[in-house]
Amino acid sequence: MMNRGSPAWILIFGVGALFGIMCIVSAMAEWKLVPEGGQVKMAYHELISVLLTGIGVILATLALFIGALAVWGYAQFQSMTRMASAEHLEKLLKDGPLRKEVEEIIIKHVSAQLRAGSLREILEERVDRQLLTNAQERAGEDV
Structure with a gap:
């Protein structure tokens, strides 16, 4: 569907207007296909x-x-x-039903990663890094 602001509508209108102008000009002009002498040889x-x-x-x-x-x-x-x-x-x-399937696949994948240990190691490392980063500043705030 074309709305009034789309470039396609403007293009189609422009082509139609150009064709209309060409028809008007050709109807108003006198085209002479026969030379002044009268007959074409x-x-x-x-x-x-x-x-x-x-x-x-x-x-x-x-x-x-x-x-x-x-x-x-x-x-x-x-x-x-x-x-x-x-x-x-x-x-x-x-x-739709696709949402439930995607959720189940994600849960299965994350559960398998947790059981295998690779995701658990990554999570433990990130938690440890967060806990140990700026520990002195956090200890000073708690006092």
Whole structure:
């Protein structure tokens, strides 16, 4: 969904306004394809080559425009899926059954680390360091 402040809305409006201005200018201007003398002297194969060149230019322009829209659309799709997946995961972690599973896995992992002794050693070292750091200052405050 696009809101009024998004750059995509401004881009689409700008392209539409530019196309409208081009239509108005082309309707107001007099395009003369026939020379002043009156008749065009052109062979059939020359007319076909001019028409095919015009069609080629139109198709190339259309292809560039569709390519730009595809790149822009892919970027929008990517950002929207990223936001939707983040919201869904947050909802599952907040209220859903995934929260209980994650909590159980964390508890199992921490319990295994405590039983193995590696986490216990780290915790004991940190507690000892905290207790022994600035012990004299804390002893002076207690008095």
